[in-house]
Amino acid sequence: SNSSNSSNDESLRRRDEAEQIGCLCTLLLARRLMPEVTSHKLGDLLSHMGKPQPTAHRALPDTQATMYLWRHIERNIYSRLGFYPPVSFYKQLCSIKSSHVDTYIKNYKALHGTK
Numbered sequence: 001s002n003s004s005n006s007s008n009d010e011s012l013r014r015r016d017e018a019e020q021i022g023c024l025c026t027l028l029l030a031r032r033l034m035p036e037v038t039s040h041k042l043g044d045l046l047s048h049m050g051k052p053q054p055t056a057h058r059a060l061p062d063t064q065a066t067m068y069l070w071r072h073i074e075r076n077i078y079s080r081l082g083f084y085p086p087v088s089f090y091k092q093l094c095s096i097k098s099s100h101v102d103t104y105i106k107n108y109k110a111l112h113g114t115k
Contacts, residue, residue, distance in 0.1 A: 024087065026066055028094040029073050032101045045069055081109050 030040050037045060042065050043053035049072055054061030078084055089108060096104055 024090050025094055026069050026073065029090060030069060032093055032096070032098050033073060033076050035098060042066065042069065077105075080105050082113060085112070
């Protein structure tokens with residue numbers, strides 16, 4: 001139907017805009033940086049970090065929980081690199097295999113770290 005196509009077009013347009021802006025996936029980042037956690041649901045990640053689980057599917061608690069996870073990811077990367085990398089670092093990290101994360105971070109530090 002026409003409305004279905006319109007809805008799909010809008011969805012694709014939004015996804016393209018998000019990619020241009022620099023949208024990151026905290027789920028993919030958590031999977032790569034926290035492989036020891038058996039479940040990467042937001043509430044389970046927070047429990048692993050010692051934070052209470054948010055009220056599920058409520059906008060403000062979910063946003064706060066995601067921000068806490070992002071800060072945890074940033075601190076993890078800062079502790080490994082010694083500096084805060086640009087968004088392009090995180091985009092690449094999302095796209096590589098989990099088994100290559102440590103090598104990617106070490107190589108990135110060697111190329112971009114302060115001398």
